[in-house]
């Protein structure tokens with residue numbers, strides 16, 4: 001939630017959707033930064049759908065991946081282990097990435113396939129066991145685009161693409177190397193070409209030289 005003071009000032013000035021660029025007169029710098037701070041601190045609604053239990057819920061996550069106490073509890077419950085029903089906190093950065101995707105695809109629902117997994121057989125090093133991984137999709141959107149966006153923007157992450165199963169695995173792995181893979185025919189293929197392409201720096205636009213110039 002916004003601090004009351006900022007909220008009151010925003011409402012009083014009627015400028016919640018106001019930007020400096022659109023202003024007819026220059027705004028005092030502190031007011032501009034106040035508006036931006038307020039906007040950045042506003043939690044983003046993240047519409048979720050549990051594809052296994054067919055449950056819909058919206059949670060609000062802020063620009064740091066945090067949420068209020070009630071929401072944090074709700075997230076733990078939504079993302080609980082489906083086999084054991086156990087819950088655990090979900091990594092803040094993973095939630096930040098989820099919020100980021102929700103922001104990119106405003107109004108769309110993020111369908112989650114699997115988050116916390118602690119059942120027997122789940123690898124001891126699995127980021128799902130640690131509450132750091134989220135498997136998801138957005139119906140009607142290209143998984144490739146979401147995959148490339150996340151891989152380009154974040155480091156210390158794992159991004160897996162499951163084209164047959166139609167979902168993306170994303171996890172955060174602090175201090176560990178980035179890992180990318182495509183799951184094909186029952187196995188992970190690491191360092192796929194899409195990952196190389198997504199992180200390739202954009203080619204500078206060069207002007208063609210005129211003959212004799």
Ligand SMILES: [Zn+2]
Nearest residue numbers: 133134135169
């Ligand atoms: Zn996964």
